[in-house]
Amino acid sequence: MESKELEILQILEKNSRLDIETIAKMTQLKEEEVKKIINKLEEDKVILGYSTLIDWHKVSDNHGVTAMIDVKVTPLRGVGFDKVAERIYKFPEVKAVYLMSGTYDLSVSIEEKTMAEVAEFVSEKLSALDSVVSTTTHFILKKYKHDGVVIDGEQEDKRIVVSP
Template sequence: MDEKDVELLSIVEEQGRLSEDQLAKMIALPADEVTKRLRRLEKDNVILGYSALVDWSKTEKAEPVTAAIDVKVTPTRGRGFDEVAERIYRYHEVKALYLMSGTYDLSVVIEGESMSEIARFVSEKLSTLESVISTTTHFQLKRYKHDGFIFVDEDDQDPRMVVSP
């Protein structure tokens, strides 16, 4: 991996919808070279996928309920946290999973259609895993910023005048 690969990755991570021709101009390489590099990075699992960030509150579809779950686990001999993490990330509800420092070992981000669906996931799937000692669930109430994108419209700002002594 060279400097051009890193530059290409940075641009794609920030602006995944750019065409290969646009990317080629931005990093000063021929378009066919950019195509080769992207395919290699995808094959090597450096680029894992491309996605869109959607503000579901502006659509007719009901917003999914998102929760962050702090999980305390007992690591397994020889595999540490990896074994239990692998069991957890295989559930389709799990959108993200991180090993953390601090009081809890894992942070699990899940989505569901309702709070009760998430509660069922925690009580029936997550808490029943042998390595799981405890969980703490935090429901996302409002999204202000995610992946660098601000979700609050300027029109939604508080119109009240600031009064100070």
């Protein structure tokens, strides 16, 4: 991959809302060149999409639950963990699936409205898969940083400073 492609990727990763003109100035390329590079990166599936990071706790009427589920599986002969992961990520509740090292094989992130819905997903969908041996569910209580962005980092530390 060329250095200008990498530079554009790094710029878009930090702020995907930048316009072509700004990216062209930052990379010292012509706007047409930037458009061509971005289109190529999208076609080659290097750029998979553009997302917005939202602090859902600031949105009224949103009291959703995020769970991280560690999953131990029996890999399928000839395809390993890939087909098991594919079956899991096809569930609409699933936001992310990662192959992990350590005690568990896969880490699954899901979002639901209630803890009961998470429990239902784990017991009726995830655990019901033939390859799934065991699961451990962790609930996210508070996000401090996500995708490199500090969530609500403007809060002041209101504790009294105590020094010896």
